[in-house]
Amino acid sequence: MLENWVVVPTCLPVVLRRCHVCPSGRFRANGKFRVNANHKLLDAWLLVRCVACGDTAKLTILERVNVRSVRPRLLVRLHENDPALAAELLADPVVLRRNRVALDWEGAWRLSTGAPGHQDFRDVSVRFAARIPVRPVRLIAEGCGLSRAEVERLIEEGKVVSAVRLRGKVSGDFTFTLKRPQGGLHGPVFGGERRGEGGRRRCESHFHNVEGCESGFHNIRSRNTRKRP
Numbered sequence: 001m002l003e004n005w006v007v008v009p010t011c012l013p014v015v016l017r018r019c020h021v022c023p024s025g026r027f028r029a030n031g032k033f034r035v036n037a038n039h040k041l042l043d044a045w046l047l048v049r050c051v052a053c054g055d056t057a058k059l060t061i062l063e064r065v066n067v068r069s070v071r072p073r074l075l076v077r078l079h080e081n082d083p084a085l086a087a088e089l090l091a092d093p094v095v096l097r098r099n100r101v102a103l104d105w106e107g108a109w110r111l112s113t114g115a116p117g118h119q120d121f122r123d124v125s126v127r128f129a130a131r132i133p134v135r136p137v138r139l140i141a142e143g144c145g146l147s148r149a150e151v152e153r154l155i156e157e158g159k160v161v162s163a164v165r166l167r168g169k170v171s172g173d174f175t176f177t178l179k180r181p182q183g184g185l186h187g188p189v190f191g192g193e194r195r196g197e198g199g200r201r202r203c204e205s206h207f208h209n210v211e212g213c214e215s216g217f218h219n220i221r222s223r224n225t226r227k228r229p
């Protein structure tokens with residue numbers, strides 16, 4: 001039976017760009033926009049704040065666009081500071097390229113897994129609810145309750161099979177098959193449910209509107225003390 005896992009964003013990713021005030025280089029969007037109309041021309045920006053010094057920067061969304069060519073619904077969402085719109089825009093590669101920013105998704109996602117299926121092998125379909133770059137090795141380790149070293153070993157032994165490169169980063173859906181290791185592994189590899197560590201880790205945002213952000217916990221240290229390479 002095919003199992004379905006989903007990589008789910010839990011809050012907005014950190015926006016990586018240079019801060020003109022401090023050396024931090026990490027910014028958070030909180031869903032605020034600024035819209036400026038000059039006659040019939042419209043500018044709109046997504047506001048982001050430096051997590052270290054609080055300085056505000058603007059990401060260009062619309063630049064001198066004729067107001068008539070802007071969808072009314074988009075205008076409403078900009079004026080209402082729609083947080084879901086901020087998430088959509090940060091997911092847009094065109095917006096990122098235009099503003100020369102990158103995203104850091106660390107601590108801003110979780111892996112949702114269901115009950116494990118077959119006893120002798122696991123056929124898993126992994127879906128990405130947002131374009132979050134993650135190494136499959138990491139997802140498989142989290143979802144199966146293994147260390148990454150154990151997953152690496154299973155890959156070398158040909159017991160994890162996939163069409164994607166399991167050690168490279170992916171942000172699109174893929175499937176893999178995990179064959180039951182000879183002699184068995186202890187731990188929940190063929191049983192039990194685990195929540196991904198992505199969402200468990202510290203979240204710096206105060207963002208509550210994207211897929212149940214847990215950012216109220218932003219001061220809680222990760223329970224996972226294992227060193228990650």
Ligand SMILES: [Zn+2]
Nearest residue numbers: 019022050053
């Ligand atoms: Zn700063």
